[in-house]
Amino acid sequence: MTLADVAAQASVSVSTASLAFSGAGPIAAETRQRVLDAATELGYAGPNPLGRQLRRGRSGIVGVVVGDALARAFRDPVTTQVLDGLVTTLGPQDLGVLLVPGLGDDPTSAVDPLLESAAMDVAVLLWGVTADDPELVTLRRRAIPVVVVEGQHLPGVASVGIDDRAGMAEVTRHLVELGHTRIACVTLPFDRSRGEGVADAARVDGIVWEITRRRLAGLADAGVEPVAVYETPASLVEHGAAAGRALLSGPDRPTAVVCQSDLLAAGVVIAARELGLAVPQDVSVAGFDGLDLPWLAPDVLTTAVQPLTEKGETVGLLVESLLAGGEPEQRDLPVRLRVGTTTGPPPA
Amino acid sequence: MTLADVAAQASVSVSTASLAFSGAGPIAAETRQRVLDAATELGYAGPNPLGRQLRRGRSGIVGVVVGDALARAFRDPVTTQVLDGLVTTLGPQDLGVLLVPGLGDDPTSAVDPLLESAAMDVAVLLWGVTADDPELVTLRRRAIPVVVVEGQHLPGVASVGIDDRAGMAEVTRHLVELGHTRIACVTLPFDRSRGEGVADAARVDGIVWEITRRRLAGLADAGVEPVAVYETPASLVEHGAAAGRALLSGPDRPTAVVCQSDLLAAGVVIAARELGLAVPQDVSVAGFDGLDLPWLAPDVLTTAVQPLTEKGETVGLLVESLLAGGEPEQRDLPVRLRVGTTTGPPPA
DNA sequence: ATGAAAGCGCTAACAG
DNA sequence: CTGTTAGCGCTTTCAT
Numbered sequence: 001m002t003l004a005d006v007a008a009q010a011s012v013s014v015s016t017a018s019l020a021f022s023g024a025g026p027i028a029a030e031t032r033q034r035v036l037d038a039a040t041e042l043g044y045a046g047p048n049p050l051g052r053q054l055r056r057g058r059s060g061i062v063g064v065v066v067g068d069a070l071a072r073a074f075r076d077p078v079t080t081q082v083l084d085g086l087v088t089t090l091g092p093q094d095l096g097v098l099l100v101p102g103l104g105d106d107p108t109s110a111v112d113p114l115l116e117s118a119a120m121d122v123a124v125l126l127w128g129v130t131a132d133d134p135e136l137v138t139l140r141r142r143a144i145p146v147v148v149v150e151g152q153h154l155p156g157v158a159s160v161g162i163d164d165r166a167g168m169a170e171v172t173r174h175l176v177e178l179g180h181t182r183i184a185c186v187t188l189p190f191d192r193s194r195g196e197g198v199a200d201a202a203r204v205d206g207i208v209w210e211i212t213r214r215r216l217a218g219l220a221d222a223g224v225e226p227v228a229v230y231e232t233p234a235s236l237v238e239h240g241a242a243a244g245r246a247l248l249s250g251p252d253r254p255t256a257v258v259c260q261s262d263l264l265a266a267g268v269v270i271a272a273r274e275l276g277l278a279v280p281q282d283v284s285v286a287g288f289d290g291l292d293l294p295w296l297a298p299d300v301l302t303t304a305v306q307p308l309t310e311k312g313e314t315v316g317l318l319v320e321s322l323l324a325g326g327e328p329e330q331r332d333l334p335v336r337l338r339v340g341t342t343t344g345p346p347p348a
Numbered sequence: 349m350t351l352a353d354v355a356a357q358a359s360v361s362v363s364t365a366s367l368a369f370s371g372a373g374p375i376a377a378e379t380r381q382r383v384l385d386a387a388t389e390l391g392y393a394g395p396n397p398l399g400r401q402l403r404r405g406r407s408g409i410v411g412v413v414v415g416d417a418l419a420r421a422f423r424d425p426v427t428t429q430v431l432d433g434l435v436t437t438l439g440p441q442d443l444g445v446l447l448v449p450g451l452g453d454d455p456t457s458a459v460d461p462l463l464e465s466a467a468m469d470v471a472v473l474l475w476g477v478t479a480d481d482p483e484l485v486t487l488r489r490r491a492i493p494v495v496v497v498e499g500q501h502l503p504g505v506a507s508v509g510i511d512d513r514a515g516m517a518e519v520t521r522h523l524v525e526l527g528h529t530r531i532a533c534v535t536l537p538f539d540r541s542r543g544e545g546v547a548d549a550a551r552v553d554g555i556v557w558e559i560t561r562r563r564l565a566g567l568a569d570a571g572v573e574p575v576a577v578y579e580t581p582a583s584l585v586e587h588g589a590a591a592g593r594a595l596l597s598g599p600d601r602p603t604a605v606v607c608q609s610d611l612l613a614a615g616v617v618i619a620a621r622e623l624g625l626a627v628p629q630d631v632s633v634a635g636f637d638g639l640d641l642p643w644l645a646p647d648v649l650t651t652a653v654q655p656l657t658e659k660g661e662t663v664g665l666l667v668e669s670l671l672a673g674g675e676p677e678q679r680d681l682p683v684r685l686r687v688g689t690t691t692g693p694p695p696a
Numbered sequence: 697a698t699g700a701a702a703g704c705g706c707t708a709a710c711a712g
Numbered sequence: 713c714t715g716t717t718a719g720c721g722c723t724t725t726c727a728t
Contacts, residue, residue, distance in 0.1 A: 002721055013699045018723060025724090026697055045490040049467035051721030054402045054704050060466065061409075061446070070435050071657075074428030084419035087447060096462045098409070099435060099445045114444045118408065119397035142393040238642040270645055294586040295643050297618055309419075350705055361715045366707060373708090374713055399705030402720050 001044050003051075010038035021047050053119070062086075062095050062319055063120035063144075065112075065135055067102045067127030068234070076235055076263065077291050078308060079126060082149060085312020086124065093320055095121070102127070103135060105192055111138050120144060122319045125151065128189075128209040145322040147315050152210045158318045158328035160311055164211065164288070167304035167335030168218025168258070171286045174302065174337060175256045176222060178345050180284060184254040185219060185226040186243040186264050188212045194233035198246070204229055215260045215288065227254050232264060240267020241274075248275055248283060255283060255346035262287035262303055266296050269342060280344035290338060300340035307333050349392050351399075358386035369395050401467070410434075410443050410667055411468035411492075413460075413483055415450045415475030416582070424583055424611065425639050426656060427474060430497065433660020434472065441668055443469070450475075451483060453540055459486050468492060470667045473499065476557045493670040495663050500558045506666045506676035508659055512559065512636070515652035515683030516566025516606070519634045522650065522685060523604045524570060526693050528632065532602040533567060533574040534591040534612050536560045542581035546594070552577055563608045563636065575602050580612060588615020589622075596623055596631060603631060603694035610635035610651055614644050617690060628692035638686055648688035655681050 007017035012035060019027045020035035039046075053059050064083065066073040073079045087097050100114045100123075111134050115123070122145050129136060129151030136157075139146050148159040175183060190199070191208035207213045219226055230247060232239035240259060244267055247257060259265035265287030272279050279285055279299060290305025314331055321329065355365035360383060367375045368383035387394075401407050412431065414421040421427045435445050448462045448471075459482050463471070470493050477484060477499030484505075487494050496507040523531060538547070539556035555561045567574055578595060580587035588607060592615055595605060607613035613635030620627050627633055627647060638653025662679055669677065 003723095004721080014721090015700080015723075016698055019698090022723080028697060031697080043489075046465060047723090048721055049465055050398075050402045050405070050407060051704095052723070053467065054398045054706085054721080055723045057398070057704065059398060069432075071429060071432035074422060074432065075425065077423065080422030080428075081419060083447075084417075084422065087418050087449060091449065091460070091462070094461060094465075096466050097447045099431075099447060101435060101439065112439070113442060114439070117394060117397055117442075118444050119401065141391075236642075241642065241645070266643060270643060274646065294584075294589060295614060295618060297589070298622065351707095352705080362705090363707075363716080364714055367714090370707080376713060379713080395707090396705055399720095400707075402704085402722085403706045403708080405720065 001042060003047055006035060006039045006042060006044050009042055010035045018047070058121055059119035060095055061098050061120045062090060063098045063100045063115065063118065063123040065100045065102050065115065065123060065125045067125065067129070069104065070099070070101050072234055072236070073102070078235070078261070078289055081308035082126065082312040082315070085309035086315050089313045089316025090319065095319070103192070105194055107192060111135055115139070122147065122322055124149065124315055124319065127151070128211060130208060130210070145328070147318045147322070149311065149315055150211050153330045156328055158322060159330045160314045160318065160333070161331070162306045162311070162333045162335050164335060165214045165218045165221065167306065167337070168215045168288060169221035170337045171288065171302070171304050172219050172222035172224050172258060174339065175258065175284060175286060175343060176224060178284065178343060180256040180346050182227050182252070182254040183219070183224050183256045183258060184228040184230065184247050185216065186230045186232060186240060186247070186257060186259040186268060187216060188235055188260045189233055190231055195231050196233050196239065196242070197231060199229045199231045203231070212260065219258065226258070235261040235263050237263050237267040237270070240264035241271045242267070244268035244271025245275070248272055248277060253283070256343070257283065257285050259285065259287045262289040262291040262293060262301055265301050265303065265342070266293055269296060269299055279342050282347055284343040284346070286343055299342050302340040302343040303338055304335045305338045306335045349390060351395060354383060354387045354390060354392050357390055358383045366395070406469055407467035408443055409446050409468045410438060411446045411448045411463065411466060411471040413448045413450050413463065413471060413473045415473065415477070417452065418447070418449050420582055420584070421450070426583070426609070426637055429656035430474065430660040430663070433657035434663050437661045437664025438667065443667070451540070453542055455540060459483055463487065470495065470670055472497065472663055472667070475499070476559060478556060478558070493676070495666045495670070497659065497663055498559050501678050504676055506670060507678045508662045508666065508681070509679070510654045510659070510681045511683050513562045513566045513569065515654065515685070516563045516636060517569035518685045519636065519650070519652050520567050520570035520572050520606060522687065523606065523632060523634060523691060524572060526632065526691060528604040528694050530575050530602040531567070531572050531604045531606060532576040532578065532595050533564065534578045534580060534588060534595070534605060534607040534616060535564060536583055536608045537581055538579055543579050544581050544587065544590070545579060547577045547579045551579070560608065567606065574606070583609040583611045585611050585615040585618070588612035589619045590615070592616035592619025593623070596620055596625060601631065604691070605631065605633050607633065607635045610637040610639040610641060610649055613649050613651065613690070614641055617644060617647055617649070627690050630695055632691040632694070634691055647690050650688040650691040651686055652683045653686045654683045
């Protein structure tokens with residue numbers, strides 16, 4: 001059952017039948033109707049997308065590489081909200097999102113076969129891309145345009161980021177103004193090794209993922225030298241809780257903990273509660289992202305809010321621009337401080 | 349830059365060049381290497397998937413329709429864990445997942461254009477499918493095989509479900525055995541209208557979504573007539589909290605609340621804490637799904653555990669079977685009771 | 697407004 | 713083991 005069959009049934013040429021479906025050219029209303037009727041009669045469901053794709057040289061597919069195991073990536077609202085904004089923007093452009101699992105944690109793991117050979121007009125790399133990223137290399141070889149989210153701004157690669165350094169500085173200044181001096185920091189992963197625990201100076205110097213590095217730099221910008229830098233293997237509540245238990249159960253505990261994500265901050269708040277510490281009377285906790293965390297009630301995190309959905313939408317716009325042959329652009333979205341209930345003056 | 353160019357460069361025929369890449373036929377190691385070298389030399393990144401797809405009549409794409417707005421669907425671990433299991437199973441089969449937004453809440457909303465015209469070899473419908481579902485109609489018209497997850501078992505349609513009725517009965521019996529008699533139930537949505545609040549008998553009779561109906565039937569199977577049935581618009585913590593506040597702040601409050609999902613149950617637990625009620629001393633709360641909810645610590649929900657990842661994997665298996673021309677199968681996965689810290693005897 | 701023809705890039709018979 | 717041939721189903725000039 002092909003367009004040719006329908007054309008025959010309607011006694012028109014294939015090209016005319018094509019026009020009846022696509023509307024991309026002049027056709028008499030009556031002829032069009034005749035073709036559509038013939039299609040209905042034969043049970044033809046419309047032009048086969050495979051034929052169209054080959055002819056047009058476009059698949060209509062945007063490959064989205066989530067920078068983590070899917071199960072973990074999906075547990076992070078930061079990723080899913082961006083995805084949502086992206087899908088929403090891509091829909092009207094007749095583009096679909098193909099989910100591509102990112103590189104595993106195992107340093108020997110290879111790029112996903114989908115990235116190697118699936119049809120895609122553009123690829124989006126979510127999270128933590130560096131210049132020599134194997135995924136980037138693969139895509140370059142295939143000459144597939146790329147949009148990077150939250151990675152380095154690489155020359156010739158479109159990217160969307162946020163001003164996390166300034167956002168983190170703002171959060172930190174808020175704590176400094178409240179009078180805190182003993183401030184600890186709970187960070188996102190440093191690299192694919194995903195270590196866990198307090199990091200020494202050497203390890204901090206070797207941070208590979210830009211996002212972690214930039215947010216840490218925000219503390220310094222606010223004039224704060226953290227009393228401890230605690231590295232986590234992923235932005236998840238349980239890792240924040242582990243960090244909180246470690247940082248808050250010692251003798252010289254910090255009066256404030258700045259976290260590089262809200263999920264981590266939520267974990268620290270939960271750890272504090274477990275330890276019988278009042279937030280913010282005994283310890284202040286701040287996050288980053290601006291997530292809506294109803295289960296943390298009655299607390300509301302002090303955090304740097306980033307426009308997640310807008311980020312996804314911006315990615316969609318860049319995809320559109322690349323597809324139209326535009327130059328790769330780099331955009332940075334703003335971040336703003338939201339003061340919640342989890343920060344206050346340090347204990348006397 | 350096509351296979352023909354590479355073939356010319358290597359002085360072989362196109363078909364031989366094709367074999368060099370696909371390995372789907374006999375070819376001399378030396379010839380093969382010559383082709384590969386020619387490809388490298390020309391910067392050819394491998395066969396264009398669009399050509400392959402048209403020729404094979406397969407796109408290698410599985411469309412996954414998430415039965416909800418994407419942002420909301422992604423906030424539900426039940427959906428994301430199934431997706432994860434599915435992607436994991438599909439990967440080795442060289443199949444990719446195309447995300448298709450489901451029908452919106454607006455009853456007039458149309459099927460997503462991707463479902464109408466994107467290339468896909470099989471479609472997976474997540475959540476709440478009924479026989480006259482417009483999405484199912486569209487797919488049937490396009491003659492695309494379908495796997496339904498958590499919907500009705502429809503004749504001629506492959507599906508994967510769980511034994512939720514028995515699971516819910518088991519949870520309820522656990523409460524009955526503890527001595528509870530005043531038991532309320534917080535349910536998943538009844539239909540696309542997504543009402544919120546205590547439902548009267550007429551409304552309960554009109555439940556459209558099978559999953560909600562089946563889990564409710566589990567209570568009856570355990571001999572329990574709930575003192576109140578509270579309908580929520582989505583399986584999210586905030587809706588569970590709203591339900592909890594409503595059910596637990598009245599004078600004749602129930603001694604136990606059975607929820608149709610863990611996220612809803614978590615919300616009820618949080619509402620109880622807010623109201624100063626101890627769980628389980630003042631009120632017992634049970635859920636359904638068996639999620640890992642670290643932020644609910646120190647509580648661990650009593651719940652019916654369903655094998656989520658395995659569910660995704662089973663979907664992947666059915667997809668494979670359909671693609672191989674197999675008959676549409678229907679599978680039901682088991683559910684088992686997990687007793688946590690949120691249920692205990694009723695207050696004296 | 698319609699039709700004829702070319703070809704997108706590839707793979708799979710089949711012949712040699 | 714390699715080459716020849718014939719499309720997969722569609723869209724798009726270009727004529728008419």
